[in-house]
Amino acid sequence: MIKKLTVSLALSTLLFSAQAHAVETQYYYDGLEPANITTGYTLAKSIPNSSVIMKRTTNSNTSRYKAVGYISNKDGWAGRGIESMGTGFVIDDYTILTNAHVIDNKNGTKSNVSYVRFMMNRDGANIPYNFKIKDIVKIPYADLAVLHTYTKLSNYVRPLPLAPDWKIMSLKKGTPLYSVGYPYHGRDDYTQRYWNQAMFLAQSANKTELIMKDKFRAGASGSPLVDSNFNVYGVRTYSHKLYNVNDDKYGYVELAGAESLYGYSGAKVLQYSY
Known part of the structure; x- marks a missing residue:
């Protein structure tokens, strides 16, 4: 069901x-x-x-919450080119965890990675990190997804x-x-x-x-x-x-x-x- x-x-x-x-x-x-x-x-x-x-x-830069960031999705539920957003956080060298519905497109499948960014430790207009996404894996049977980056995140933050x-x-x-x-x-x-x-x-x-x-x-x-x-x-x-x-x-x-x-x-x- x-x-x-x-x-x-x-x-x-x-x-x-x-x-x-x-x-x-x-x-x-x-x-x-x-x-x-x-x-x-x-x-x-x-x-x-x-x-x-x-x-x-x-x-x-000193808080453990530095690992939390803003996820921008310009291929989201509202259609390509319109930004939807959510929150995500770093869990290892190259991996971010978030809800799957944050990275879904208007068809309910994962968005094209070229339209998704992870702005780690963002606060308003202050965006100290802006990472490209390499690929997205949705966890079966759960509203969860992992995002992989090209950049080694642990060089910048403690997961x-x-x-x-x-x-x-x-x-x-x-x-x-x-x-x-x-x-x-x-x-x-x-x-x-x-x-x-x-x-x-x-x-x-x-x-x-x-x-x-x-x-x-x-x-x-x-x-x-x-x-x-x-x-x-x-x-x-x-x-x-x-x-x-x-x-x-x-x-x-x-x-x-x-x-x-x-x-x-x-x-x-x-x-x-x-």
């Missing part, structure tokens, strides 16, 4: 006037199954909204390691996880970096997702969920409150979902990394 979800990417026209649009993905999200969404809602209600934080940060399975499965309700990404923040400018504190709620039933309480906003798709040691547990993927509007009760409690790097997904990401 494929469950479509309306997720959002930031779209910039060729005149660089940014506009936000919602698009449907082709991916299955276990966190949206009735039992999982009911569990997530109950758990999210039990944790105050004040415990999840999104605040402005800037780029830094973020993936958490082992036992760490992912040891997460407890209320455990904080952290992120940096490029979310909607009240203005149609998705180039600024924001830091987040999110709260883990539960594993989804089939263990493919982390059910989260998270101020996830459009544009943050593909950003990492890390612990205090910068081990990556999952990739932030969707929420019910993409533009600071409570469309339903799930948005009101900041219910969100992340692709987990447990088991199959994490193993496949490592298989396609180098």
Whole structure:
């Protein structure tokens, strides 16, 4: 069964006037199954909204979040030549991890690599690194993709390691996880970096997702969920409150979902990394 979800990417026209649009993905999200969404809602209600934080940060050459960057896709869901975007992060010498829907074209297949760039450590007009993409590999059965670069990224940044399975499965309700990404923040400018504190709620039933309480906003798709040691547990993927509007009760409690790097997904990401 494929469950479509309306997720959002930031779209910039060729005149660089940014506009936000919602698009449907082709991916299955276990966190949206009735039992999982009911569990997530109950758990999210039990944790105050004040415990999840999104605040402005800037780029830094000394922070481990230097490995996070802005992904520009000019062959995205809106059509070739129109920029859509998301977030991604470096996981080894030549590999970036993000959501597959960030690098999909209007047909739902991977975009032509010549139209995709990784602007590592970007903050607004400050773009210290702008890497070309060599190839893209979509992880089967997951909203995940790895992007390979021509440039050895570890010459410029310390990659973020993936958490082992036992760490992912040891997460407890209320455990904080952290992120940096490029979310909607009240203005149609998705180039600024924001830091987040999110709260883990539960594993989804089939263990493919982390059910989260998270101020996830459009544009943050593909950003990492890390612990205090910068081990990556999952990739932030969707929420019910993409533009600071409570469309339903799930948005009101900041219910969100992340692709987990447990088991199959994490193993496949490592298989396609180098």
